[in-house]
Amino acid sequence: MRLVIQRVAKASVEVAGERVAAIGRGFLVLAGFGPDDGPDAPESPAWRTMLDKLAGLRVFTDAGGKMNLGLADVGGEVLLVSQFTLYADCRKGMRPGFSRACPPETAQALFERLVEDVEERLPGRVARGVFGADMDVSLTNQGPVTILLDSAAFEPACARQAG
Numbered sequence: 488m489r490l491v492i493q494r495v496a497k498a499s500v501e502v503a504g505e506r507v508a509a510i511g512r513g514f515l516v517l518a519g520f521g522p523d524d525g526p527d528a529p530e531s532p533a534w535r536t537m538l539d540k541l542a543g544l545r546v547f548t549d550a551g552g553k554m555n556l557g558l559a560d561v562g563g564e565v566l567l568v569s570q571f572t573l574y575a576d577c578r579k580g581m582r583p584g585f586s587r588a589c590p591p592e593t594a595q596a597l598f599e600r601l602v603e604d605v606e607e608r609l610p611g612r613v614a615r616g617v618f619g620a621d622m623d624v625s626l627t628n629q630g631p632v633t634i635l636l637d638s639a640a641f642e643p644a645c646a647r648q649a650g
Contacts, residue, residue: 488524488597489573490537491517494546494632498566500616501623508614513563515626516541516605519573520589520597524638529600533641538601541565542608546632554632558609565605568616568624569598591619 492514499509520528528534547556547563558565571594575583589597595618606613616622 488528488534488537488601488638489519489521490541490636491570491573492541492544492634492636493517493626494629495566496627496629498624498626500566500568500614501625502617502620507617507622508566510564510566510614512547512561512629513558513565513612514541514544515566515568515624515628517568517570517573518598518601519570520594521574522587522589524589524593524597526593526596528597528638529604531638531642533638534604536641537636537638538604538608540636541605544634546634558612562612564612564614565609566614566616567598567602567605568622569594569618595619 493516495510495513495515497509497511498515500507543557545557546554547558547561549555571585571588572583574588575585576587577583588594598618602613602615616624
């Protein structure tokens, strides 16, 4: 799983010209699932670590101007948007390949679980895009601050070597 986390003043998603989700201050999170993400991914230590990091990231500025505050400190919200293109393969040619992206049916189940798990950590502060839809995403990135989390970084070394 890959999460691109953007600190935002506001963000929204439209599908076919209709607004389906919007948040104020918080995180816009683009979520992609890859070849190693199967139905058991939500039970892995890497999944839990990434969700804990997402909920606890201290990237909002305090009174002294330091990035010291998290979502809970600022009453922040989260907008989750599925994005299979986070697993684009651009090594050959000019047209990206997407064979490394998780199959849609598995990715959809994982995205639904991601929404549930983030909602569990941040009740009432989670919005979401529409899985598989052609979405127009708008945001005002503050900073800008953009953080990339990749589950591969949180897997034990022996698990990475086995694959």
